[in-house]
Structure formats: C-alpha cells, structure tokens
Amino acid sequence: MVELGRRIREERKKLFLKQGDISGDEFSKGYISLIEKGKISPSLKALNFIAERLNKPIVYFLDDDYAEKDELKRELAKYKEISKMTLNANKLYENREYNEAIHIYNSILKNEMDDYFYNMIKFCLAKSYIAVNDYKMSLDILESITEHFESTQNQSILVDIYYMKGLCYGNQQKFKDSLNYYLKSIEKFDKISSKNYILKSRILFSIANLYSKMGEFIKARDFYMRCLEYSTQVKTVDFIALSNNGLGLVNYELKQYKEALKYIRRAMIISKSLNLKEDIANEYNYMGFVYTDLKKYDLAEKYFYNSYILYKELNIKSGVAYNLTEIGRINYFKNNFEKAYDYLNKSLEILQEINENDEIGRVYTILGNIDLKLGKYEQSEQELLKSLEILKNLGLKKDLSEVYKALGNLYIALNKTSEAKKYFNQSIELLYE
Numbered sequence: 001m002v003e004l005g006r007r008i009r010e011e012r013k014k015l016f017l018k019q020g021d022i023s024g025d026e027f028s029k030g031y032i033s034l035i036e037k038g039k040i041s042p043s044l045k046a047l048n049f050i051a052e053r054l055n056k057p058i059v060y061f062l063d064d065d066y067a068e069k070d071e072l073k074r075e076l077a078k079y080k081e082i083s084k085m086t087l088n089a090n091k092l093y094e095n096r097e098y099n100e101a102i103h104i105y106n107s108i109l110k111n112e113m114d115d116y117f118y119n120m121i122k123f124c125l126a127k128s129y130i131a132v133n134d135y136k137m138s139l140d141i142l143e144s145i146t147e148h149f150e151s152t153q154n155q156s157i158l159v160d161i162y163y164m165k166g167l168c169y170g171n172q173q174k175f176k177d178s179l180n181y182y183l184k185s186i187e188k189f190d191k192i193s194s195k196n197y198i199l200k201s202r203i204l205f206s207i208a209n210l211y212s213k214m215g216e217f218i219k220a221r222d223f224y225m226r227c228l229e230y231s232t233q234v235k236t237v238d239f240i241a242l243s244n245n246g247l248g249l250v251n252y253e254l255k256q257y258k259e260a261l262k263y264i265r266r267a268m269i270i271s272k273s274l275n276l277k278e279d280i281a282n283e284y285n286y287m288g289f290v291y292t293d294l295k296k297y298d299l300a301e302k303y304f305y306n307s308y309i310l311y312k313e314l315n316i317k318s319g320v321a322y323n324l325t326e327i328g329r330i331n332y333f334k335n336n337f338e339k340a341y342d343y344l345n346k347s348l349e350i351l352q353e354i355n356e357n358d359e360i361g362r363v364y365t366i367l368g369n370i371d372l373k374l375g376k377y378e379q380s381e382q383e384l385l386k387s388l389e390i391l392k393n394l395g396l397k398k399d400l401s402e403v404y405k406a407l408g409n410l411y412i413a414l415n416k417t418s419e420a421k422k423y424f425n426q427s428i429e430l431l432y433e
Contacts, residue, residue, distance in 0.1 A: 002038035004061055009036040011054045022053040045114050082108055086121065093124070098131040116152070119145045123157065130164060139168040155192045159185050163203055170206075173357055173394055175214055182207045201231045201239035208246050212253070213358070215397030215430075221250045238279075241270035245283055252290050253398070260290050281310035281319055288326055292333075301330045318359075321350040325363055332370050340370055358399065361390035365403045372410050380410055401430040 012022060019036070023029045027046055034040045035050075042050065051058040089104035105125040109118070122145050129138035142165050149157050162185035170178035186203045194200070208223035228243035230236075248264030251257070264286050271279035284307035291300035304326045311319030328343030344363050351360045364387035371380035384407050391400045404427035411420035 004041070005036040005038040007061055008032075008050060008054070011056060012036075015054065017053075022050055024049070024053075078111065079113070082111055082113065082117075086124075089124065093128055093131070096131070098128050102128045102132070115148060119148045120157075123161070126164060130167060133171070135168040135171040139165065139172070142168065155188060156194060156196075159189045159192070159194070159196075159199065159203075162188060163199065163206070166206065170210060175210060175395060179207070179210050179214070182210065197230075197234040197236050198239075201227060201234070201236040204230060205239055205242055205246065208243075212246065212250055213396065215399075215401075217250045217253045221247065221254070224250060237270065237274065238276065241267045241274075241276065241279055243267075244270070245279065245286060248283075248286050249289070252286065252293065255293070257290055257294060261287070264290070277310055278314055278316065278319075281307045281314070281316075284310065285319070285323060285326070288323075292326070292330060295333075297330050297334055301327055304330065317350050317354050318356055321347045321354070321356065322359060324350070325359060325366070328363075329366050332366060337370055337374065340366075344370075357390050358394050358396055361387045361394070361396075361403070362399055364390070365399070365406055368403075368410070369406050372406065372413065377410065377414055381407075384410060397430045401427045404430065 012019070019032045020029045023032050027049055031040075031046070032050070035042050035046070047061060048058050051061060085104055085108050089101045089108070092098075092101040092104065102125065105121055105128060108121050109125070113121075122141050126138045126141040126145070129135075129141065142161055146158075146161055146165075149161060162181045166178045166181035166185060168178075169175075169181060182203060186200070186207065189200055189203065204223055204227035208220050208227055211217070211220035211223060224243050224246040227239055228247065231239035231243060244263045244267035248260045248262075248267065251260035251263060264283050268280065268283045270276075271283060284303045288300045288303035288307065291297075291303065294300075304323045308320060308323035308327070311323060324343045324347035328340045328347060331337070331340035331343060344367055348360065348363050351363065364383045368380045368384035368387060371377075371383060384403055387403045388400075388407065391403055404423045408420045408424035408427060411417070411423065
C-alpha cells in the first residue's frame with residue numbers, strides 16, 4: 001500500500017495537481033490523502049478513478065505490495081470482456097439490429113459491475129426496447145434507473161431518460177404523465193450546454209404534438225413555433241418541416257384555414273425535396289382535414305386517399321387506419337352511409353389490432369352519429385357510450401366534446417331533454433376550459 005500511495009503522489013506532483021484536483025464523486029480529498037500515505041488500500045473503482053485523473057492506465061499502479069493485485073487483474077479481464085460485449089451491442093443498435101442488441105445487453109447485466117456501468121447498460125437496454133416498440137418493458141427499466149442518475153446529477157443522461165419516459169407514457173396513452181416528463185426533459189436540457197440539437201428539436205416537437213392531441217391548441221401552437229424557430233436556427237431540417245406541418249394542424253383546429261394551408265404547403269415543399277414519404281403522407285392527411293372543414297369533400301377525400309396509399313406503402317398501420325377513418329367520415333358527410341360503414345369498420349379492425357384507443361373512440365363517435373341519422377337509436381347509444389368510456393379515460397378534450405354533443409343530439413331525438421341538456425352543457429364546458 002505504501003509503494004502504491006507513493007506512486008500516486010509522484011504522478012500527481014508531476015502534473016502539478018493538488019489532492020483536491022484528483023478527488024471527486026464519492027472520493028474525497030481526505031480519502032486520496034489516506035491512500036497516498038499508505039493508510040488504506042483503494043478499491044478497484046477508486047484506483048480506476050485516480051488513474052483516469054492522472055491519465056495513466058490502471059495497471060501502471062499494480063505493484064507487488066498492492067493487496068488486491070490478483071483480484072484486480074481478474075476484474076480488469078472481466079471488464080475488458082464486458083467492454084467488448086458493450087461495443088458489439090452498441091454497434092448492433094446503430095445498425096438497427098435491435099433484438100440482437102437486447103440479447104447482448106441482457107447478457108452483460110448478468111455480470112457483477114459497478115453501479116454506474118450497470119445503470120448505463122440498463123439505459124442502453126431501455127433505448128433498444130423503445131426501438132422495438134416495447135414501451136412497457138422500456139418504462140420498467142427507466143423507472144429502475146432514474147433514481148441513480150438523479151442522485152449522481154448526470155444531467156445529460158437525465159434529459160434522455162425524461163424524454164424516453166415521456167415517449168413510453170405517450171405510447172401507453174397516459175398523456176398527462178407523458179407531458180410531465182417531456183416538460184421535465186426540456187427544462188433539464190435548457191440548464192445544460194448540450195449541442196444535441198436534434199434531441200431538443202424532438203422534445204419541443206413532442207410537447208407540441210401532445211398538447212395538440214389533448215386539445216390544448218394555443219399551447220401546441222406556442223411549442224410548434226418554438227420548435228420551428230429553434231430548428232431554423234440550428235438547421236435541423238426535418239423538424240422545420242414537421243413544425244410547419246404541426247402549425248398547419250393547430251391553425252386548422254383554431255379555424256385559421258388560410259394560415260393552416262400556408263404552413264402545410266411549406267412543410268410539403270421541404271418534405272418532397274428530401275423525399276420524406278412519411279412526412280408527405282402526414283401533410284396530405286392534414287390537407288384533407290382543412291378541406292373537410294371547408295366542405296370541399298371531393299378534394300379532401302383525394303388528399304386522405306393519397307395519404308392512405310403512402311402509409312400503406314410504408315406499412316404504417318396507424319396512418320392507414322387514420323385515413324380510412326377520415327374517408328369514412330367524408331362519406332358520412334356525403335350521406336354515403338354504406339361506404340362510410342365499410343371504411344370505418346376497416347379502420348376499427350386495424351386500430352383494435354394496434355391498440356390505438358384514442359382513434360377507436362373517434363370511430364365509435366362517427367358510427368354513433370351515422371346510426372343516429374339512420375334512426376338506429378339503440379345502436380347509436382351503445383356506440384356513443386363506448387366512445388365516451390374510452391375518451392374519458394384518455395382526457396382528450398376535443399374528441400370528448402364531440403361525443404358529448406352527439407349524445408345530446410341522440411337524447412333530443414329520444415325526447416329525453418334533461419339528458420340532452422346535461423351532455424350539451426358538458427360539451428360546451430370542455431370547449432371553454
């Protein structure tokens with residue numbers, strides 16, 4: 001121990017460092033002093049920490065009088081193998097071979113290692129589960145590592161963890177929890193000097209999208225504008241297009257149709273120049289929404305159909321289903337009820353397969369309105385109450401307001417005026433919250 005302490009002291013003095021300069025984390029200046037005096041033998045973790053501060057390989061300090069020399073060599077061999085496995089798993093992740101990466105990360109976790117490395121591997125594993133859409137598994141892992149990184153004040157990792165938790169909660173349709181973590185992520189990001197421009201753009205866009213989904217269109221517009229301004233400043237081109245698209249959507253929801261078309265067309269120019277097919281499909285979808293409100297149904301149906309074709313080509317089932325819903329809604333407006341039923345039921349089949357509850361709620365609202373119009377009151381009531389049950393749990397204001405309004409119309413038709421009044425009032429209250 002004496003020789004080890006002497007060597008550490010000599011190397012420190014060669015670099016004109018004080019004991020405080022090589023202390024940190026859980027290794028205090030006093031702890032370093034005891035090691036240098038030969039009073040205590042440092043642990044593997046402590047010795048590795050000191051070696052890094054002195055810019056020396058850890059084996060440089062392995063003298064014969066170091067009591068844990070053989071054990072340390074075994075530990076180093078193990079860490080060398082673990083590092084090799086980690087690099088392999090990281091490479092597989094980068095090559096989008098996510099299931100193979102998951103297998104290796106899980107194998108690594110079977111080894112004993114220090115807390116930091118263990119939690120970092122779990123962080124990588126959580127990212128991999130997100131990549132294969134296993135949001136529940138990812139969230140379970142993220143919950144288990146959050147406290148560790150919060151206690152070590154690792155700010156950059158916490159930005160990612162909070163963002164990933166927001167993403168997981170959102171995909172489990174727990175929108176309030178999702179929003180909470182997205183907001184924590186952007187707050188944390190703004191406190192650090194990170195140059196991860198894409199991540200900040202993605203967080204801002206995710207917050208805007210979530211506010212839009214929850215019917216908070218003014219807040220959504222504010223965050224889309226922040227995302228657009230930031231993305232333009234740092235030249236994250238994808239998010240310039242996406243922000244314009246989002247601004248198109250919220251302006252549509254706010255009945256600012258001229259502004260909506262302006263932003264969507266800007267987005268489409270960028271997306272087409274970069275051949276971003278999924279973004280183009282999204283923009284066609286939003287154009288369909290605007291022209292539906294303008295009662296230009298043939299034009300709206302054309303845009304929804306173009307969007308449907310692209311999503312089908314990309315094998316994105318949610319996009320396929322959303323457009324089938326909207327084409328069904330167009331046919332309902334045009335009184336083509338048989339066609340509307342056909343499109344809506346096709347959409348419902350896909351949505352139930354992929355568990356998209358918010359859109360399932362919307363489909364039941366439209367089906368309820370069709371059956372109300374056809375005088376099928378019992379069927380209409382069943383569909384609308386099913387929609388109400390789904391949308392209440394999700395807290396989506398605009399869609400919930402629509403189903404309350406539909407129930408009000410149903411009970412007017414059934415001469416149940418007190419019930420009708422209750423639902424109309426609830427619809428109005430939601431719109432003005």
